[in-house]
Amino acid sequence: MYDGGKIIAGIIIFLAFATFPFYSNIGKADIKPPKPSLDTPVIKELAVKKCVEPKEYMRANHMQLLIDWRDAALREGKRIYINSRGEEVFISLQNTCMKCHSNKKKFCDECHSYANVDPYCWDCHFAKAKQEEQR
Amino acid sequence: MLEKALQGGKRYWTLIFILLGLAGAGFFTYLYQLKEGLGITGMSRDVSWGFYVSQFTFLVGVAASAVMLVIPYYLHNYKKFSKIVILGEFLAVSAVTMCLLFIFVDMGQPMRIFNVILHPTPNSILFWDAIVLNGYLLLNIIIGWNTLQADLKEVPPPKWVKPLIYLSIPWAVSIHTVTAFIYAGLPGRDFWLTAIMAARFLASAFAGGPALLIILAMIIRKYTKFDPGREPIQAVAKIVTYAMVANFFFILLELFTALYSNIPGHILPFKYLFFGIDGHMKLVPLMWLSIFLAIFAIALLVWPPTRRNETTLLFACIIAFISLWIDKGFGLVIGGFVPNPFERVFEYWPTLPELIITIGVYAVGFLVLTVLYKVAISVREQQLS
């Protein structure tokens, strides 16, 4: 093998970089699975505790739903969403979603932080600002 | 072939590391811009495009100019260009790389760049510009690399390269035409609203690019064993001369239409650029410098003895390049925004971070150029021995 030393050194450096995410997180595995909280005043007062779509669907697809909502409301002028139960929902992240889920930190961020995703919704939209700001 | 870029002398590596350092400085300043927003530049609500877009516009011209070597060699069988066509093609690769980077650093939301492809919009000139620029980059990489590799192996280039070379000729014209259309089709900007814009762009491109090539050829001759040769340089000098004259002529045409028609919207940008409006005259010295350098360069280029003398030719090429850079890399874009749609004057001047990022992008471009030229020159040197 030509330049064996250099090649082996190169492989070691490469491995050191490639495995960085693994060894840098060693010992941090005690992070608990996320438990998004539904404990908000508005949700408590709801007679039927149901989101716009079934829980399982929302858990898996809320991001796509929000994107569809966004395009329907903003680009097509269709501001009403008719859900699978046939109910009409006014499309608005700030004024519909966050009205119930006013606890962004304990609801949205709980999973987002766990999954290490950082959606930029709140760069523009308020997380029910009135209550958040008062705190 | 790329391994030749790893075998260089001390001077080569010094240059590489200087360029890497500048690119790094630009990169870190860009991170700062990414965090703070484009507010760290001199751009404003009124002058919403500045240095980045100007450099992009100018460099599209440099990229397009490769065709001035391709046409004589491949269409007119002008054999003397056989050794230096590659310099033009690799210059184009470097210039287009810079163009794309300048567009990127100018964007407010660069993470969304793929929206241009995700939501293709054929009525937007920028959409077409993205297509032609990337296409031209690809064409020149493929053509340059394959012809050079064939040279190295002392065989004729593969047959399928020929059609690509022919395609690259109209394609080169297209990149600068499309770039001119970005400006020339906007109803509210009288300074840009001129049918001659694309022609003027091409003329200045075919002057500036080849002038830079002559400068580069002379540097190569001085520091390497590869001599591009006197005759090809003289031939390129004639191209620069014609294009310089044509470009100057086009500017005079613009002036005639604006001044003789006496339409305020067409006069005011020229007035701002060359005389200033209400004491706002940041660009005035630069614009006059550009004009004087252009006249001086044309004089040196047109008069045969100074064109044939390589020292004066080099000087003429340098001042021609500076003149064209001021005209297109600064005045053309800013002049379109001043005065603003309310005929008020709000001036622009680049900030320090903006300049560092600009230099950083240029450093990346010259890094690409250095590496590619190193490969090309190594092949040529090998042919000599």
Place this chain on the structure above:
Amino acid sequence: MSVNRREFLKYAGLTCIGIGVGGAQLFVTRAKAFSGYTPTNYGLKAKRWAMVIDLRKFEHEEDYKKVIEACHSIHNVPDFGNPKDEIKWIWTEDFEHSFPYQMNHYVPKEVEEKPVLLLCNHCEHAPCTRVCPTKATFKRPDGITAQDYHRCIGCRFCMAACPYGARSFNWRDPRPYIKHINPEFPTRMPGVVEKCNFCVERIETGKKPACVEASEGKMLFGDLADPESEIRRYLDEHFSIRRKPHLGTQPAVFYIIGGE
């Protein structure tokens, strides 16, 4: 079994394609629970929204201020306090600079000195939507020139294209510069272009634009395509002008300058 290099590469390539196709399928077959989208049934409707600004009725500085304040506070428009970073949806400019092509030296003094309210013209042939490379700004069927901040890449081609200086860019993060936040409406993020949206969010929920409401009759809003509409009647009776009509953009904002 011996595998030579060529074969290895072949199989490796095929494996990659397989994984790619499988992944793509996962993506496509994602469940869809929805049933439909529809406009509100209480929104205002028109074929071509337009505005008339009767400048004769604007008398005091207060009249302008109220209108601008109404818009900027509702839409969380920041105030940077400097012209470089400035963001504005509706603002005032003197007559000469509002109508640079229509100015002569002999207009009545009260016209010459009267500020003009400027905003996006929601042009029928909008140059900004023509140049946008991502359809982030687009024409709605009702004539409104809308701006999708989610899609805008911040290239600012639209700002170069707009002949009316109606567009502002978020050079910096606007949030710290918003005096009173309206929690019902989003802000913008740095790096996108914004402008007047003709209060589309209000129209679609049955309200007239905020500026029109705050003007108390000095500004009118309605359907230009309906000959019976209030603004059409008003335009029939009063001579109106528009900004830079020679550009063929067909602005939807009409100004009434003088006369009875």
